[in-house]
Amino acid sequence: MALTVSRPKLNWKERIYLPAILGGMMITFRHFKNMLLGRTKVTMQYPEEKWDSYMPEHYRGAPALVRDLSGRIRCVACQLCEFICPPRAIKIVPGELPGDDKFAKVEKYPDEFDIDMIRCIYCGMCEEVCPEQAIYLRKDYAITGFTREEMVHDKAKLLELGGVMEGVVLKWNEKK
């Protein structure tokens, strides 16, 4: 059924449109003026201005390996994170510490530790599952690279991102 829509009756002022056009132009001019005077909030100017300082404590950025206070890699290559990792981004090759090593009591350490940052979904399960508190999600979010190979963080890169973590578990200390 065809429905006749009643259109609003315009008075003469509305029919010549000019007041409405001028009104519209005043609105756009006000926006223009407020932008020029810097009264309008605009987006963050990304490369110059970063939101690092506004980041919450619980932010989950790139995962990284940490060292303890005496410089030992905390990871003992138990491979729990490799097992739990939902996108299977982590690859660990465990190695044995030689008998004359300063930390020989710990026995195991990761020979290779790769995290494929194209696969990583920043879920934080590796951090949660780690019995040694060796892997942490840091606040780095701009992970870039020109090739797929560059996007794989190896052990050196992960340790560089992680740095030294103080406090928390020190259960190997008396056995070292």
Next chain:
Amino acid sequence: MDYFYILTSLAKIAALLAVVLGLMNYSVYAERRVSALIQDRLGPNRVGPAGLLQPIADAFKFLLKEDFTPGHVNKFYYWLAPCLAMIPAITTLAVVPFGSTLFGLPMVIADINVGVLFVFAIASLGVYGIVIAGWSSNSKYPFLGGVRSSSQMISYELSLGLAVIPVFLLVGQLRLTEIVRYQIEHGWMIAPFIGDWMNIGKWLLAVPMLISFVVFTIAIFAETNRLPFDLPEAETELVGGYHTEYGSMKFGLFFLGEYIAMITGASIIVTLFLGGWHLPIPSLAGGFHWTYFDGSGEGWRGIAGGLFNIATFFAKVILLLLVFIWVRWTLPRFRYDQLMRLGWVFFFEIALVNIFVAAIILAYFPL
């Protein structure tokens, strides 16, 4: 033909072209920045300080892109159309006086006695570029754009021509330099403060002049395909209209031709209604009166005056361009039938009645 005339003309052409092409590039930049500011954004601010090198980056992008010609087009006209869109817009500038005199030379390339008729004749050739582009592209949307463009031009050229007749009734000349000269002596067309400004006829005449100014400006909007009248392009309904099938520098020529047409239109408006290169300066020496600088002084005064006049002219043009941009980012596009109705039912009649009003005022209040 003496060599001096030819050489100075060539120098003037080169200088004007350089200024206008620069102005064109930066009007594209201004369009992007002003539209951004109006919409609470920042716009291009990455290339160079405050994004000021953006036009150069744009030009490089256009020039370095692959120049692709689709297989289904009519090759000859497809290549001809962008040139036809660009050339009339630039040619029109030849008759516009953009300054008084500099080193004793009149700052107009061709001071011909048909003045504004030449402008109309050449400016309306601009539609051929669009129509041929739309037709030779051999696909639906460009064709619709071309057809729309031609009908729009016909409807708005009428009111464009009729709107300037009151000016010629008053001045009695078509030569654009004479129109500027008249405005220097008697005040700008829409604000006649100079000369014998107590004369009531002059102020009565300012009313039809103001109407002429508004109609002419709106017709220029339609003539240059600017929003609210950008029906031939209409990105949202015709996916770009007549230049849908164009890419790289061929599209660039259409795009820049449109901005050149805007600059030309603004210069014509400035010359006809806003006093051209003239800027009145109040003077108290020997009673209050208006004075002005021009290039007729001795030595450096003449040169400074001439340069000042050129700067004044381009400042007025730039202000008008900013208004063009401002309007574009305020008003929505007209529907096609509304556009036609506006052209034929309103502006045509208003311009026609306006001529009679101006003629009657001129007859009863001799100036």
